Amino acid sequence: MAWGLAAARPQGTDAQPPASDFARLPAKLPLTDGQRLRIAESGEAVTVSGETFAYHFSKRNGLIDRVEVLGDALTDGPIPDLTLAENIDRTVSPYAARHERAGQLSVLSADPARARLAATGQLTSLDDRRFPLRYAITYDVFIDGVVGVAVEYTSLEDCWFRWLSLSGGALKAAPLKFLSWAPEQSTAQENGQQFKALGEEAPGKLVAGVFIPWFWLGNERTGLEVTTWDVSSQTWNHVDGSSRKDQSDMFVLERRDGRIEWEDFLRRNVGTFARKGWRSGGQFALGVTPSKRFDPYYAMLKGYHLGPHQHRPDFAAPSEEQIRLLAQSGYDLLTGIANWRSGEYVPLNEEDVRRTITLCHRYGIKVIPYVTLMDLGQGTDAFREHGADWAIEPTTEFYRSSSTFRDPAVERAWRNDPDPQTMLMCPNAEGWRAHWEKQIDRIVDQYDFDGIYVDFWSARLVCENARHGCGGRFRRYTVPGARAMLVHAYNRLKAKDPRAIIKVNTNTLSTSLLTSLMDLRLVGENTDAASLDPISRRWVFSSHHLGATTELLFRRTMLPPEQQPGFGAVVNFLPQVFARPPIEGRKTYDDFDVFRAFGAEQGEWRLGIAEPSLVAVDSPGVFVNVIQRPDRWLATFINPGASPVTARPSLGKAGPGSLVYDPLAERIVCDPKGAAGPKVLEVELPSGGSRTLQFQERPTHPTLLSALGGRREARQEWDGRARRLRLSVSAAPGTPVRYTLYSEAPVKAVTNDRGQAVAFTWSPETRLAHVSVAHEEGDRIDVSF
The missing domain is CATH 2.60.40.1180 (Golgi alpha-mannosidase II)
Incomplete structure (x- = not known):
């Protein structure tokens, strides 16, 4: 660990590092030595690495020369691949930062949670001609692999050009299986995620548009993403008389020559005269998948979702007998209890909250309250005073509907009551963030909760409310503000208890800027898994490749009920489900009991859809998850197909033994060296079903x-x-x-x-x-x- 690198500033006239929004954001703090940033310097590069990633910065040109995740090199060229061209045909005599040979790279500051680097250089042609435009870059690198990148150009003398890029790069195409992106924002009012399996496609554009605020490329194991939140400094040109249809493609993602390349322009074919001292620039952020290591502790939590969400006058806290029954049925996480108004987290049932927390802890159940990232109750003083200034625009309201009213006048009065209604506040509004963080501080300081459950509108992370600084050419992407809020909650909760539980309703949102701050990711509220192809379905609903655990919300995930547990096992080892079953005595055991009895938390977890399984089967449609301990394995066989399957497993020489036990059936299903069971193992799996077996020596x-x-x-x-x-x-x-x-x-x-x-x-x-x-x-x- 080389923290002794000399801090320095870029040299040269006016060569100050560009201002960065990420410089003002709080840093996620490390919980273990393995999560701390490490900086190493060689003759040609500075490397900043963390738990899952390494960024290699070139001293020659100051760019990110290579990105590695889990030891694999993902990139096939520098980032940001800054380019400039003077001609309408940009392939004629272009200039690029990657050709710079005399750039400078400095480490401005470094601590275990954040490193700041700065680079300068000059755009140069392949034959070493230097264009009179200098670039300066600031990098803020965080422990979860997020890198805030601020770019600024300065003209060294009067010059003329047409093309200038803000961001660009390339990934090796062969390992890439999936693409996800936020839709075009020049014409949209929301940002719900798009996704598709890449397959073997011909060269050409994958995504293009005026403002694509986020995209991700990767596979079941690793990936890289790019986030852009403001395009106010960017512009393009419609050339008079041109028949081209791509003149406004400021963001382009394209497959070419065995690579997938992206480019984000500051000036797209716009005749630009820049006097000496002219400046322009912008910002973006990189993220990696996974941003942290998967922790099985959170996968073993069996949750009961009690609520309430918004304030409910009729809410009743559970009795001690109900809490005892939940514990006896294996539940060890209860979500809810606090009956408060969104955005004003003062319980209206204070005595019930404290009593319930005490009782739950007595019976071994952890408790997390429901909070929202963006909702503010319209019945609160904060809404009356600040609602218009903090709100997302166009505004979005939420109110509870009811089918119990028979008198229309009564229903109209109820729906116009501000108490059950909320409006979405913008994470980029500093006033809202400060208010929300004070509420989180109160929760952490005054109650013995075991974490929080954060609900938020993942499709409304855009805003154009100029009262608090959003807007611009179109609207602003608000993920940076949301990250700041979640970082604050993460640091406060984890400082109190490193095992604090942070559960977030993301639906299919998977940006590592946010998911790196979550332990449990609730998926499925607004995406029908049954409508997706099987490959995309597994990738979209799994959180393992993000370093998190999935809890499935099957309300709109329209898989047949008999296929839901198996699907949960495919994407998450255990079928964690958002549910409120009747509170009653235990009637049976389930896979949570099996995993706990096995001591699965002490093992190494291998998800069958993420890597070749240690247990081979002769049925290609069957997946096998394995929990590996030194003396025994726990293997879950899953058949996602429409027909029953009989699979014949093979462990090979690495297997821990030949005795195979079925914990739920309570019988030995294979004992080739003895007489306690059959000599040959056959695993019968119904359609959509799963079965968990234990392998060990006799x-x-x-x-x-x-x-x-x-x-x-x-x-x-x-x-x-x-x-x-x-x-x-x-x-x-x-x-x-x-x-x-x-x-x-x-x-x-x-x-x-x-x-x-x-x-x-x-x-x-x-x-x-x-x-x-x-x-x-x-x-x-x-x-x-």
Whole structure:
């Protein structure tokens, strides 16, 4: 780690680093040493690297020479690939920053969370002719791989040109499978994401327009994105008499010569006379996928969504009995509880909030309240005073509808009541951000919540309200402001508890500027998975490649109910679902119980759609996720197809053993070296279904295979001299816990720590013993052989 690089400023007359919006944004703070930025210097380059990425900056021209993600080089040329041309035909005698040989690169400042670099150079032709236009660039690099880039040109003498770019670059086309982008903003009022699988396409334009604020290119493992939020300094020309239809293509994404290239122009074929000292520039941001490492801790959370969302006069907090039932059913995350108005987070049910948090923690359940990033209740003082100044324009309101009214006059009165209505505020409005951050501070400081759930309108991240500085030629993309708000919440919550839970309703929004700040990503509210082709469906709904966990909102994800759990497993290992099932006693076990009993959080998680599986199958349509621990594997087989499948798996030499156990069916499904099960493993999968199996070596002494119902992996201690296996598990009192043991020897007795006999079964044919108990705190089970 070379923090000793000398801080310096670019040299030369008026060569100050360009002002950057990202210089004013707060930095996401590292939680571990691995997340800290590292800076290394060589003779030709300065490298800034983080947990998942490395940016290599060239000392020769000051550009980003190469971007690596997870060790793979994604780029095929410099960024920003700044170019200039004097002729209508821009291929005649062009100039470019990449040809500069005498540029300067300086590290202005560096700390574990942010590094600032500055570069200067002069646009140069391939034959070393220097155009009298100097470029200056400021880079702000953050620990999540986000890089704010500010570019400014200055004319060194009077000059004339027609073409000048702000941003450009190229990626190697072969690894790229998907493209996502925000739609053209010169004619739109919202920014819902577009996406498609690239396939084997012919050369040509993929996306082009006047203002494309965001695009991403990548595959199931890695990717790169570019964000542009303001185009006020950019312009183009309609050449008189021309029949060309692309004259306003200020943003172009094109496949060519084995690459996918992009370019964003400052001046597009506009005759420009620049006197000495003329200046122009703009900004954009880079982001990488993944921006952080996937953390299985959040994938293991089984959530219950209670609400409320907006303030509800009829909301009732759960009773202690309901909380106990949720814990006994395996839920360990409750979303909601606080009954407050959007944007003014003062609970109207203060006593209920504090009582519920205490009870939930007593039963091992974490609690996160519902907040919104943009909604402000129209019944609040803040809305009356600042609503017009902070609002997104064109404005967007939300009110709860109801089908219970029969009197139209009553319904009209209810809908005109400001209390249940909200209006969207703009993340770029500094007043709104400051107000929201104070609300978050209050939540963190005054309540023992375990994180927050942030709801926001991912399709309204554009604004043209000039009262707070938005607008411009068209409208401003507000992702930078949204990032600042989420960074504030992230830093406050994670400082209090590094395991604080940040869940965000993104639908399909996947920009790393925001997703790097999320642990759980709620997907599916406004996108019908059934309408997508299978490849795009899996990519759009998965958050694993973003370093996060997906929670599925199936309300508008119109997959048949029988296919939903399997789809959840395909994209997320576990079928985490946004749900409010009846609060009642546990009736069965599920995959969350299986993963907890296995101790999956301690393993290495491998998603079948993201990499070749460790477990091969003879059915090409079947995916296999694997949780790898040193002595055993947990494999989930998923059949997304329309017909049932019988798959025959193969582990190869790397497998941990040949004994295969089905934890939910509680039986051994393969034992080629013994007689406890079939010799050949066949996995039957219904359409849309999944099945999770445990692979390990045959135990040499009585061993616990699984303890369903516990919060985490059970403890087991084998005393060979006493011929006794001692078991203990963490669970809510009253939770039905089911122990399954493998033993060649018959079980003689089972007792609890109070000396009471516990019922059990043992079969000499299967070598399995089953013990079921209603858990009591501190309970211990002794099994004698």
